């Protein structure tokens with residue numbers, strides 16, 4: 024099997040499936056979408072290219088920490104998400120690059136709505152993915168979420184996986 | 186007049202009237218008596234290291250520009266044009282010799298002095314002789330060990346006098362590196378739908394550690410099976426003027442200088458070297474205290490300095506009784522080695538960051554309290570008595586003495602303002 028068999032539609036379907044998994048709180052399945060060297064990053068607002076040595080990230084996870092993140096949020100003692108909030112993610116303006124190469128890079132715009140206790144917060148931003156083929160399936164090697172906000176107000180926190 | 190606290194040593198009971206979390210009139214009083222008169226943290230001097238460096242800041246409800254002026258002074262300018270009021274500086278940060286107001290294009294040097302205006306023939310020659318057309322600066326700006334504070338009350342006591350016993354604890358943090366501390370980029374600006382005083386309480390409340398942050402400790406325990414053996418033991422202390430601290434042994438890895446098994450052997454060596462250096466500078470006892478103990482400090486009214494698995498300075502301001510704007514800074518030793526710095530930053534975002542595994546749960550607890558204060562009419566008092574039975578000199582870190590210190594100062598200040606009104610009547 025060669026990567027050239029992957030179509031743009033395969034990539035889009037894969038991403039929509041990721042969004043659906045997250046909205047259904049199947050977080051262990053979400054972690055399973057990543058390769059063993061997978062990373063999940065949310066740099067500071069307004070500094071998309073920040074260096075994690077000199078700037079504070081919201082998330083800077085290697086594979087094991089993104090697993091911990093997913094597992095924590097499924098526990099009853101992850102109080103901020105118990106009971107789970109209701110979420111809805113939409114992906115738009117999906118641009119797929121390097122479809123022919125080993126690493127397919129994707130950029131897209133997202134909105135993620137979260138409602139809990141009758142308050143709705145909306146996160147907007149861009150997400151960048153590096154996707155690879157692993158056992159004939161697409162897998163996420165890197166996911167970087169760039170929030171297009173001025174601050175985390177009024178959201179206050181990122182208790183969701185974005 | 187409201188009865189704010191019931192401080193009953195005979196009964197070992199301390200109560201706080203819940204109306205202070207919801208009442209708009211109380212917020213107005215807090216603005217006038219607390220935020221307009223206390224020393225408020227504005228930032229760290231390393232945020233504006235060079236001449237011309239500036240950062241916009243919101244402090245005590247004001248729009249300010251913290252600027253390192255060309256004359257090498259650090260100033261806090263009120264970010265409003267002396268002409269007709271527009272916000273002069275619109276960039277969040279940068280470096281500039283001049284600020285220019287776009288509305289009618291008045292310009293100011295970075296010490297606030299009026300430098301030029303179009304159509305100057307329409308104004309008298311002595312128009313600005315008294316400096317009234319300059320951007321106004323906050324009169325009182327003082328710093329302690331790199332922490333810069335402002336005070337909007339020209340008659341306030343000096344910062345050092347105000348900090349009282351808190352200085353000792355700031356010293357323990359500032360002494361961590363002989364090169365000094367620096368503020369990292371990416372200040373975390375978030376909000377909590379709660380009353381500001383609940384965050385002040387929460388920050389020096391070790392009692393909530395285990396139940397609220399169980400998921401964090403679960404993760405840490407998986408990484409280090411020895412963690413279980415460390416109890417959150419230590420003491421709580423009143424530092425005067427409403428400031429308080431809890432100081433306790435650290436169960437987690439501390440970037441200065443307590444290694445934990447998820448970190449590499451190289452880092453272990455680096456931390457041992459660092460500890461040895463501290464011992465050389467301060468002797469074994471103080472080196473131990475700096476490296477292996479945690480400190481959570483509340484500096485009245487709204488600065489929290491946590492020296493725990495990383496160092497954060499957090500400040501917050503209420504825009505309504507049930508909503509605060511928080512700014513979180515991370516401080517780290519200058520010239521820290523890269524692996525070390527990364528370990529610190531991972532610690533920070535994991536526990537202290539709003540995308541982490543702990544802080545969101547704190548905020549949830551505070552929001553739930555705020556939400557349930559809808560019942561204030563029938564259920565009137567909070568209980569803050571824990572540890573009173575031990576006697577005030579013997580408080581454990583997990584007691585509530587720290588909060589009582591805060592509340593006694595709060596009560597004192599607010600009651601004085603009630604009394605003034607009675608005197609005027």
Ligand code: FES
Nearest residue numbers: 266268269286289
């Ligand atoms: S308001 Fe600034 S120049 Fe007129």
Ligand SMILES: [Fe+2]
Nearest residue numbers: 393394397547
């Ligand atoms: Fe907490």
